[in-house]
Each structure stands twice: as C-alpha cells, then as structure tokens.
Amino acid sequence: MTGLCTDMYEVRMAAAYLRRAMAGPATFSLFARRLPADRGFLVAAGLAEALDFLEGFRFEEDEVEYLRQVAALDARSLAALREMTFTGDVWAVPEGRLVFADEPLLEVTAPFAEAQLVETAVLNVITFGTTVASKAARCRLAAPDAELIDFAFRRTQGLGAAATVARCSAIAGFAATSNLAAARRYGLRPSGTMAHSYVEAFPDERSAFRAFATDFPDHPIFLVDTYDTEAGLHAAVDVAAELGRIDRLGVRLDSGDLAVLAGRARQILDAGGLRHATIVASGGLDEHAIAALVAQGAPIDAYGVGTKMGVSADAPSLDSAYKLVAYGDRPVMKLSTGKVTWPGTKQVYRHPRADEGDVLALREEPAPSGREPLLVPVMLGGRRTEPGDPAGDLRAARDRCATELHWLPAAARRLTGPVPVPVHATTPLHTLAARLTAKLCAG
Amino acid sequence: MTGLCTDMYEVRMAAAYLRRAMAGPATFSLFARRLPADRGFLVAAGLAEALDFLEGFRFEEDEVEYLRQVAALDARSLAALREMTFTGDVWAVPEGRLVFADEPLLEVTAPFAEAQLVETAVLNVITFGTTVASKAARCRLAAPDAELIDFAFRRTQGLGAAATVARCSAIAGFAATSNLAAARRYGLRPSGTMAHSYVEAFPDERSAFRAFATDFPDHPIFLVDTYDTEAGLHAAVDVAAELGRIDRLGVRLDSGDLAVLAGRARQILDAGGLRHATIVASGGLDEHAIAALVAQGAPIDAYGVGTKMGVSADAPSLDSAYKLVAYGDRPVMKLSTGKVTWPGTKQVYRHPRADEGDVLALREEPAPSGREPLLVPVMLGGRRTEPGDPAGDLRAARDRCATELHWLPAAARRLTGPVPVPVHATTPLHTLAARLTAKLCAG
Numbered sequence: 028m029t030g031l032c033t034d035m036y037e038v039r040m041a042a043a044y045l046r047r048a049m050a051g052p053a054t055f056s057l058f059a060r061r062l063p064a065d066r067g068f069l070v071a072a073g074l075a076e077a078l079d080f081l082e083g084f085r086f087e088e089d090e091v092e093y094l095r096q097v098a099a100l101d102a103r104s105l106a107a108l109r110e111m112t113f114t115g116d117v118w119a120v121p122e123g124r125l126v127f128a129d130e131p132l133l134e135v136t137a138p139f140a141e142a143q144l145v146e147t148a149v150l151n152v153i154t155f156g157t158t159v160a161s162k163a164a165r166c167r168l169a170a171p172d173a174e175l176i177d178f179a180f181r182r183t184q185g186l187g188a189a190a191t192v193a194r195c196s197a198i199a200g201f202a203a204t205s206n207l208a209a210a211r212r213y214g215l216r217p218s219g220t221m222a223h224s225y226v227e228a229f230p231d232e233r234s235a236f237r238a239f240a241t242d243f244p245d246h247p248i249f250l251v252d253t254y255d256t257e258a259g260l261h262a263a264v265d266v267a268a269e270l271g272r273i274d275r276l277g278v279r280l281d282s283g284d285l286a287v288l289a290g291r292a293r294q295i296l297d298a299g300g301l302r303h304a305t306i307v308a309s310g311g312l313d314e315h316a317i318a319a320l321v322a323q324g325a326p327i328d329a330y331g332v333g334t335k336m337g338v339s340a341d342a343p344s345l346d347s348a349y350k351l352v353a354y355g356d357r358p359v360m361k362l363s364t365g366k367v368t369w370p371g372t373k374q375v376y377r378h379p380r381a382d383e384g385d386v387l388a389l390r391e392e393p394a395p396s397g398r399e400p401l402l403v404p405v406m407l408g409g410r411r412t413e414p415g416d417p418a419g420d421l422r423a424a425r426d427r428c429a430t431e432l433h434w435l436p437a438a439a440r441r442l443t444g445p446v447p448v449p450v451h452a453t454t455p456l457h458t459l460a461a462r463l464t465a466k467l468c469a470g
Numbered sequence: 471m472t473g474l475c476t477d478m479y480e481v482r483m484a485a486a487y488l489r490r491a492m493a494g495p496a497t498f499s500l501f502a503r504r505l506p507a508d509r510g511f512l513v514a515a516g517l518a519e520a521l522d523f524l525e526g527f528r529f530e531e532d533e534v535e536y537l538r539q540v541a542a543l544d545a546r547s548l549a550a551l552r553e554m555t556f557t558g559d560v561w562a563v564p565e566g567r568l569v570f571a572d573e574p575l576l577e578v579t580a581p582f583a584e585a586q587l588v589e590t591a592v593l594n595v596i597t598f599g600t601t602v603a604s605k606a607a608r609c610r611l612a613a614p615d616a617e618l619i620d621f622a623f624r625r626t627q628g629l630g631a632a633a634t635v636a637r638c639s640a641i642a643g644f645a646a647t648s649n650l651a652a653a654r655r656y657g658l659r660p661s662g663t664m665a666h667s668y669v670e671a672f673p674d675e676r677s678a679f680r681a682f683a684t685d686f687p688d689h690p691i692f693l694v695d696t697y698d699t700e701a702g703l704h705a706a707v708d709v710a711a712e713l714g715r716i717d718r719l720g721v722r723l724d725s726g727d728l729a730v731l732a733g734r735a736r737q738i739l740d741a742g743g744l745r746h747a748t749i750v751a752s753g754g755l756d757e758h759a760i761a762a763l764v765a766q767g768a769p770i771d772a773y774g775v776g777t778k779m780g781v782s783a784d785a786p787s788l789d790s791a792y793k794l795v796a797y798g799d800r801p802v803m804k805l806s807t808g809k810v811t812w813p814g815t816k817q818v819y820r821h822p823r824a825d826e827g828d829v830l831a832l833r834e835e836p837a838p839s840g841r842e843p844l845l846v847p848v849m850l851g852g853r854r855t856e857p858g859d860p861a862g863d864l865r866a867a868r869d870r871c872a873t874e875l876h877w878l879p880a881a882a883r884r885l886t887g888p889v890p891v892p893v894h895a896t897t898p899l900h901t902l903a904a905r906l907t908a909k910l911c912a913g
Contacts (some may be wrong), residue, residue, distance in 0.1 A: 034623055034648040035662025043685050049671060081631075093654050099686055139671065147578065150624040157629075180477055181593045182787045185600075186523075187630030189594065205477040207694060211536050219478025224794035227802050228492060228582065241488050243542055253804060337784040344625045344777045351667035359670045361696060467697060 030086030030108065033147045038094060041140035042104035051138035051424060052115070054353040054372045055146065056131045057153055063342030067436060067445025070164045070428055071120040071132050072195045073156020075420050077149045078411055084113040084145060088375045103115040113141050117406035118390075120375070122420070123198050123427030124401060127447045129387060130375045131402060132157065139354065146349045154347040155188070157196050162339040163199035165314040166332050170321050176218045177204035178309055179337025191269075193339045198424040200432075201332075214418030220248035222277050222308065232259055235267040240276075245376065248277035248307055251292070256283060260292050264299030267417055272309060277305040279331070286325040293326040306332060311342065331467070334378050369456060370463050375401040381436045384449035389456055473529030473551070474536065476590045481537060485547035491775060494581035495558070497796040497815045498589065499574045500596055506785030510888025511878060513607045513871055514563040514575050515638045517600020518863050520592045521854055527556040527588060556584050560849035561833075563818070565599075566641050566870030567844060568878060568912070570890045572830060573818045574602065577736050582797065589792045597790040598631070605782040606642035607875060609775050611883050613764050614699050617772040618649035619661045621752055622780025635780045641867040643875075644775075657861030663691035663722050663750065675702055679709040684717075686909070691720035691750055694735070699726060707742030721749040728753070728882035729768040731769060736769040756783065757885055803906045812899060813906050818844040824879045827892035832899050844905040 042088035052063055054409070059069060084109045086094075094100055094108065115137020120126055132153055135142050166175055175194045183189040193209030203218035204210050221239055229235035232254065240247040249266075251259030260278060267276050278296070280288050285308045296304045308320065311330030317330055334340065340438050350368045360370035369387065375396035376386040386395055394400060438446040452460075487493070502512060529537075529551045537543055537551065558580020563569055565649040574594055578585050609618055620639045626632040646661035647653050653660035664682055672678035675697065683690040693710075694702030703721060710719050721733050721739070728751045739747045743907030752774030760773055777783065793811045794802050803813035812830065819841035819863065829838055837843060847855055881889040895903075 031651040031654060032629055032652055033655075035650055036648065036664055036668075037662070038650065039662055039682075039686060040664055040668045043668070043681055044671070046685065047681065053667075053671070055667070086516075092653075093650075097650075097653070097660050099688060101685075130751055143665075143667070147624050148629060151626060151629055154625050155627045155631075168648040175570070178477075181590050181792075182597050183594060184598045184781065184786065184788065185631040185634050186475055186591060186594055186626035188598075188628040190629050205479065207476055207478055207481065207536075208474040210478075210540070211474060217478040217540050219480070219482055220484060222481055222586075224496075224498070224586070224802075225479075225483045225486070227488070227794050227804060228797055238486055238490065239482075242544075244491065245542060256904075269736040302737060334787045338627065340786055343627065343781040347625065349624075351670055354671055359667075359668050361670060430681070430768075449671050 029080060029083050029148070030144070031090045032080070035098065036076065036186070037144050037146055038098050039098070041143045042098070042100045042141040042145065044102060044105045049139050051069060052136050052355070053140065053351060053381050054134055054136040054140040055142050055349050056352045056373060057150060057347065057349045058131045059126070059128055060346045060348055061128045062447060063345065065443050065445065066161060066342065067439035067441060067447050068127060068161070069157050069345070070160035070181070070197050070199055071126050071157055072122045072160035072424070073126050073153040073191070074119050074122050074133065074405065075415060075417070076152040076191070078117070078406060078415060080148045080152065080404060081113045081117065081145060081409070082411065086111065092192065093173045100163070107140070111141065112408040112409060113137065113145060115141055115406070116408065118402040119405045120401045121424065121427060123424035123431065123443065125431045126383060126401070129369060129449050129450055131373050134392070134402065150347060154345050156191055157338070158339045158343065158345050160195035160199050162336050162342070163196035163201060163325045164428065165442060166336055167200040167332070168432065169314040169442065170330060171320040171329060173185065174203070175201040176329060177333045178202050178331040178333035178338070179207065180206045180208045181336040182224040183337040189337070194421060196336060197421055198428050200425065200429060210466040212417055213421050221250050223250060223253045226250060226253040227313065232262040233266055236263055236271070240266060240270050240285050247275060247304055248279050250279045250281060252280055252282050256288050257291065257295070258419065260295040262306060263320040264295060264301060267301055267304070268299065276301055277307055279307040279309060286320050287325040289320070289325040305329060309333065310333060311335065318442055333379055358459055358463065359468070360460060369452065370459055375403070377401055381434055381439070381448050384451050386453060387450050388453040389457060392453060392455055428460045472523060472526050472591070474533045475523070476587055478541065480587050481541050481543070483751070484586045485541070485543045487582040487586065488547045488550045489544060492582050494585070495579050495798070496582040496585045496794060497577055497579040498585050498792050499795045499816060500576040500593060500790065500792045501574045501787045502569070502571055503791055504571045504888060506788065507887065508672055508886050509785065510882035510884060510890050511568045511570060511603060511604070512600050512788070513603035513642055514567050514569050514600055514818060515603035515632070515641050515867070516596040517562050517565050517567045517576065517848065518858060519595040519599065519634070520576070521560070521849060521858060523591045523595065524556045524560065524588060524849060525854065528720065529554060532809035546778055550583070554584065554851060556580065557852040558590060558849070559847065559851065561845040562848045563844045564867065564870060566867035566874065568874045569844070570819060570828060570893050572812065572893055573828060577845065579815070593792045597788050597828040599634055601782045601786065601788050602635050602780070603638040603642050603871070605779050606644060607775070607784070608885060609760055609779055610643040610886065611875065612761040613773060616770060617646070618644045619772060619774035619777070620644050620649065621774040623649045625777040626780040631756040632780070636834060637656040637864060638781065640864055641871050642696060643868065644785045646897070655860055656864050658790055664693050666693060666696045668843065669693060675705040677708055679706060680713070682850050683709060683713050689718040689720060691722050693722045693724060695723055695725050699723065699731050700734065700738070703738040706746060707738060710744055710747070711742065720750055722752060724753040728770070729763050729766040732763070732768040733769050752776065754778065762883055801902055801906065803903065803910070812895065813901065813902055815847070816899070819911070820844055824877055824882070824891050829895050829896060830893050830899060830901065831896040835896060835898055
C-alpha cells in the first residue's frame with residue numbers, strides 16, 4: 028500500500044493530467060522557504076525513506092477500486108494508475124549535508140502525474156527527517172565532548188516517527204538509541220539503563236542496584252534519583268564496592284538541579300574510588316538545557332535526550348514546499364502573496380570557506396570554479412543510482428554531517444540568534460525570475 | 471515485529487523480573503502530569519492503536535536472537551520472551567472523552583515483565599493520539615459552525631503520524647481529510663481541491679478551472695490565489711457561468727489576508743450569482759487564526775487545517791507518564807523531585823455538572839453517587855472486551871467527544887488562559903499517599 032499514501036487532490040490533479048495527455052516531464056523542487064526561528068542551518072535527512080517510497084510506489088487493485096468509488100475518476104485515468112510506477116529522476120542533497128533557506132533538498136523530474144502523486148509522501152518524509160536531524164545537530168553542537176543518546180521513543184509522534192528519530196539523530200552525531208527496533212534496523216548501538224519503577228519493585232535501592240549489576244555486569248548504569256539522590260549515589264558506591272566493580276559503572280540523574288547533582292555525584296563517586304564511573308543526565312533536556320549544563324561545567328559524560336529532540340519541540344515542522352519549477356521545457360513560477368518561488372531546475376554550489384556563501388544556480392549553468400555541487404542524481408528512470416543500504420547509508424550521512432558542522436561558521440552554529448550562511452542566486456537565475464514575473468504581471 | 475518496538479531498558483528490566491520470578495501482577499498508570507500551557511482539557515485518543523499493539527505483542531525468533539546478541543540476556547529470560555504474549559487487563563478512558571491532569575487515561579495490570587515491555591509503545595500512541603485530538607478539538611471550538619478538513623498529511627512527523635492525525639482530528643469533529651489511505655481505513659470523507667502547480671500547468675487560470683470543473687463536476691473547488699486573488703475569483707465566476715454550474719462551486723483562499731479576501735470573495739461570488747458557492751480557507755491555520763477569522767466575521771464556510779494541527783505545533787507532546795502504582799498487593803509511589811505520583815489502582819468519577827469537578831479515587835472505593843466512572847475495562851486477560859472496528863470505534867469516539875465538549879464549562883474551553891475542570895482526590899487516596907510518603911521518608 029503506497030499509492031493511496033497521498034492527498035486526495037494529488038489524485039484528482041494527476042487524473043486531469045492523464046486525461047489530457049499532459050505527460051510531462053515536470054520538475055518539482057523541495058525546499059524550505061525559511062529557517063525556523065533560531066535555526067542557523069538545516070541538516071538534510073529523510074532521503075533514504077523517500078527513495079524507498081518511490082521504489083515501491085504503485086496502486087494495488089483494491090486501491091484503484093477505492094479511487095473509482097470516492098474520487099470520481101474516469102476509466103482512462105484508473106487504467107493509467109493501475110499500471111503506474113515511479114519512472115522519474117531525483118536529484119538530491121545527500122543526507123547529513125547542511126542546507127539553508129531556498130536551497131532545494133531534492134528535485135523530482137518525472138511525467139507530470141507521477142511527480143504530482145508522490146508529492147505528499149516525499150514532502151512528508153524529507154520535511155520530518157530534516158526537522159529532526161537539524162534539532163539533533165543542535166544538541167550535538169551544545170555538548171561537543173559528551174555522548175548523546177536518543178531517549179525519545181516513548182513520546183515521538185507515533186511509533187513510525189521513533190524510527191526516524193533514532194536514524195536522524197544518529198546522522199547528527201548521537202552515539203546510541205534506546206529504540207531496539209531502530210537500533211537493529213540501522214545498525215545503531217542500543218542503550219538502556221533502568222526506570223524508577225525498577226527501583227521501586229525491589230525492597231530498597233541497594234537490592235535493585237545489586238540485582239541489575241549482577242544481571243548486566245557490562246557497564247551497568249544505576250538510576251539514583253528515585254527516592255533521594257545523595258542516598259542513591261551512596262547506595263551505588265556501596266554496591267559497586269560490594270560487587271568489586273569499580274571501572275565500568277555509571278549513574279543516571281533524571282530530576283532536580285542536574286548541574287548541582289552532577290557535581291555532587293562526581294564527588295561521591297570519586298570519594299568512593301569510582302573515578303571512572305560515568306554520569307548520565309536525562310529528563311526534559313534540549314540543546315539549551317544541555318548548553319547551560321556544559322557552561323556550568325557540570326561533569327556529565329552523557330546526555331539522554333528525549334521528547335524535546337524527538338518532536339523538535341520548538342520547531343516541530345518546517346515551512347517546506349514542493350513546487351512546480353518546470354513543465355515541459357518551460358520554467359514555472361508562482362506569485363501568491365509571500366510565497367514567490369525561484370523558477371527552473373536548479374543546482375546549489377558550496378565553497379570550502381563558508382563565508383563565501385552558497386550559490387543557487389540553474390542546473391544548466393556551468394559550475395563556478397572552486398565550488399562543489401550539492402545536488403547529485405540519486406534516482407534515474409525510477410531506479411536508485413546506488414543500492415539502498417540502511418546501515419551504510421546512515422554511516423555515510425553521519426560522516427558528512429560531522430564534516431559539514433565543522434565547516435559551518437560560528438555565527439551559524441549559535442543556538443540563539445544564529446546567522447545562516449548566505450545563499451546568492453546567480454545572474455541567470457535572477458534574469459529568468461524577472462522575465463517570468465514580468466510575463467505573469469503582464470498576463 | 472512488535473516485541474522490539476520498545477526501549478532497551480524495558481527488556482533489561484523485564485529480564486531481571488523474569489529471572490527472579492517477580493511475576494506480578496503490576497499495575498502501571500498512564501496519565502498527564504500537567505496540561506500544556508493554554509490547554510484547558512485533553513481529549514483521550516490513541517486507545518485503539520494501543521489495543522492493536524497489545525493484541526499483536528510478541529517476539530519473533532529473529533528478534534529474540536537480536537536480544538541475545540545485544541542485551542546480554544540469560545537463556546531463561548530469552549526463553550520466556552520467546553513465549554510471551556500480553557495476557558493482562560487494561561482499563562481505559564474511552565476515546566473522545568475529556569481528561570485532566572493526574573487522571574489516568576489507561577491502567578495496565580499484567581505480569582510485571584509484560585506490563586514493563588509494553589510501556590514504550592503504549593505511552594507513545596496514547597500520548598500522540600491525545601496530543602493531536604486535543605489540538606484538533608481546539609480548532610473545533612474555534613469555529614463551531616464551520617466545516618474543518620485535515621490537510622496535515624504533507625507535514626506530519628512521518629507517514630504513520632498522518633494516519634493518526636486524520637483519525638484523531640475526526641474524533642475531535644473534523645469532517646473530512648485529504649489523506650486517502652486514512653480516509654479509506656477509517657471510513658472518513660476524503661477531500662481535495664487543486665494545488666497552485668495545477669493552475670500553473672495550464673496556459674491560464676480559466677483553462678485550469680474549466681478543466682477541473684469538467685473532470686469533477688460534483689462540487690469543484692477552485693484555488694483562486696495562484697496569481698492575483700481578485701482576478702482568480704472573477705475567473706471562477708466566469709467559468710461557472712460558462713459551464714452553467716452555479717450551485718455546488720467552491721473557492722479556496724490559501725494566502726494573504728484571509729478575512730479581507732473572504733469578504734471580497736463573498737461579494738464577487740454573490741454578484742456573479744453564486745450565492746451558494748462555498749469559501750474554503752487554508753494556509754498555516756491553527757485555532758487562534760481560525761478564532762480571529764470567526765471574530766472578524768469572515769464569511770468562511772470551511773477551514774483546511776494542516777501542519778500546526780497535525781504536529782500540535784504549540785504543544786507537540788504531553789508531559790505524560792506510565793508509572794508503577796501497584797506491585798503484587800502493594801501500592802507504590804515515587805518521590806523524585808517534582809514528580810510525585812498518586813499510588814494505587816484508580817478510578818475517575820465525573821459529575822453531569824462540570825463545576826462539581828472530577829473525583830480521583832482508588833478503584834476499590836465505592837462509587838460516589840450521581841457520578842459516572844470514566845475508566846472501563848477494555849481488555850481482560852489479553853483480549854479486547856469488544857472487537858476492534860476501525861470505522862465504528864471512530865464514530866463512537868467522535869460522538870463522545872461532541873458530548874463532552876458540550877459538557878465542558880466555558881472557562882475550560884477558552885483558547886488562552888483556560889481553567890481546567892478541577893480534580894479532587896478522595897480521602898482514602900490522600901490517606902494512602904500520606905502513609906506511603908511517611909514510610910518512604912522514614913525508610
């Protein structure tokens with residue numbers, strides 16, 4: 028079932044094109060109109076899922092029958108949908124690279140009906156992947172020397188969203204996830220400690236810690252704040268001494284003043300001979316909370332980051348668009364108030380020095396010297412240019428993201444009031460836009 | 471694949487319980503600790519998906535093998551997981567009813583390991599369903615006389631989230647959805663107009679409208695703001711006159727000052743003899759924007775509500791919790807800073823007059839007279855008490871929600887600064903909490 032994974036109007040428009048033999052090719056460009064407040068960059072993500080969708084795109088017989096009933100389609104359109112697969116080309120910014128407003132994340136060129144029908148799903152998965160990877164990258168920037176763990180599964184927007192969150196936070200540099208299904212699928216390190224309910228299920232904290240360390244002697248992490256955090260820390264030290272394990276222990280702090288408690292935890296652990304024991308902090312964290320803890324010098328080794336990262340709480344979506352930029356050999360643009368789009372099939376060029384800015388060009392223009400194109404062909408004639416590989420694609424994306432975050436200037440990295448890298452449109456692109464605007468206003 | 475749809479720590483804790491024959495029964499209570507800012511109520515939703523998950527809960531052989539590799543589980547635990555299904559009881563607030571802070575949405579009583587392993591997925595789907603239904607209900611309250619249409623599919627947090635959004639907005643009173651897959655699955659009315667790209671694909675607006683009305687003569691809706699809205703409205707009137715269709719036409723406004731443009735649209739349509747033509751507004755709407763349009767008397771018949779509803783933009787998650795409240799015959803509570811929970815298995819009682827407040831009681835207490843219990847048994851011994859029925863369950867939930875929104879006092883309905891219905895804990899519940907607190911502090 029993938030064909031019905033679309034909006035009603037896509038099907039109606041596709042049928043209108045099929046009826047009239049308006050067979051394309053059309054190019055749609057997917058981009059963010061603007062960055063959310065306090066975002067200095069976006070991390071491209073979601074492409075692998077989009078390509079999976081496109082490869083599997085088809086209407087089953089029962090879906091065609093449903094459309095016959097509800098969408099008032101003619102027999103010719105229904106017959107065309109029954110045979111349809113996605114046969115188009117996709118150029119995209121590889122996952123993990125950074126993008127800015129107006130830069131295409133992806134361009135689809137396909138017979139008009141196909142390009143239209145896949146809009147909803149492609150826009151959805153690229154928007155969400157990019158939203159989450161961008162949020163996670165901010166957490167990564169907030170604590171460059173700590174380990175980050177995805178704890179978001181329980182409060183993402185649905186079970187499917189959790190897999191995307193695990194994957195996209197890994198692209199942004201998270202080291203592990205609590206999500207077992209996603210860890211398995213994407214080859215991530217699964218991570219988990221214990222819950223307050225675990226501690227409560229035993230007669231006392233010491234019993235709970237002792238049982239856990241006995242069961243999982245490889246780096247057990249004790250949750251020390253179920254009753255009283257200081258007492259919990261002493262219990263952890265006592266159990267470690269009793270079991271003779273002083274190297275690979277960890278403690279988790281999930282409530283209270285984490286900076287103060289982490290300092291106290293470090294003291295108690297060190298005094299107990301547990302200098303190598305790690306301190307994990309969690310509980311409602313986001314990039315700002317993490318940055319504040321780092322700024323206070325809190326001796327925290329790892330952060331479990333949950334809900335606020337997993338739903339990108341301050342910016343849970345993007346002002347993304349999937350706009351027709353060319354039909355046949357004709358570049359297209361739209362003039363709705365506040366929603367002007369750049370026409371034509373495009374390319375983005377990046378300079379090794381970020382302060383040079385990016386260049387937004389027509390794809391047909393010659394490449395500016397010393398710059399690298401961001402959009403690469405990832406699907407041609409409906410087939411991936413390289414076979415999908417869940418774990419391998421993710422590792423490559425993670426490497427790209429680390430490189431690009433290093434490239435990013437300090438002003439664009441700031442968590443508040445960032446200044447994005449500028450994007451300069453070329454003269455041919457400006458000229459084309461001016462020509463089309465004049466024509467539209469005259470018409 | 472459902473067993474691995476959980477957090478790593480759930481599996482480790484479950485294994486610890488299985489090893490020690492800590493077999494239960496444990497009761498976990500799922501509730502919101504507090505309402506998000508500016509929320510006066512929550513609409514319970516997500517239960518159907520939670521019960522689907524529980525019915526299908528099992529570990530496949532390859533999942534058990536994965537756990538053997540990554541989670542350091544012992545042979546006894548692995549054997550137990552291999553055989554495990556969910557055999558517990560679930561009491562829940564039916565979907566569509568309203569709930570307030572601290573009121574259980576759901577309580578699971580099951581052998582300890584089972585109740586623990588299902589935490590992540592149950593918490594996820596109830597939290598997200600309730601988040602979205604609550605947001606959608608606010609849109610419903612903002613425009614009680616208009617039709618609302620779910621336009622969120624393209625920017626929900628993943629493709630799975632879109633189905634939940636279509637379903638939960640329907641529970642809250644939305645009349646239709648653009649999401650074809652969800653419309654089919656849940657028996658909803660699919661709705662769709664045309665996109666700007668459709669208009670751009672034709673030589674001019676009139677050609678685009680003419681083609682659309684010819685293809686879909688049953689209530690075509692023309693998008694009139696691709697170039698110039700007034701010109702688009704005149705084109706709509708001309709095409710309607712040309713085709714001799716004056717009754718079932720609609721126009722959609724997707725940008726600009728919607729209040730002004732809707733007034734102008736009404737004038738132009740009326741002057742063109744299209745008094746029955748409807749006006750649909752869309753474009754970044756939420757409950758506040760809708761309320762402002764209603765307050766200005768904008769003649770809008772239907773609102774297409776997208777991203778901000780679909781991700782619950784101002785409150786994309788809830789401060790929800792799934793807390794151990796009883797183990798064996800022992801009520802349990804937790805004292806972490808700022809996170810005190812009510813102990814024991816509970817019931818909530820509601821009075822026909824909302825200003826009487828709700829009563830939060832231990833489940834074993836006798837029911838107060840004149841009040842109705844909210845929590846009902848929905849699963850006993852791992853089986854639903856009534857068979858799941860996607861379309862029927864949704865209709866029942868929608869009816870409940872409409873009734874409950876009517877019951878809700880004006881102060882709790884307010885979109886800003888609402889005052890939720892008060893929740894009073896009974897004396898036995900207070901007494902139990904005090905006794906356990908004293909015991910914990912003494913211990």
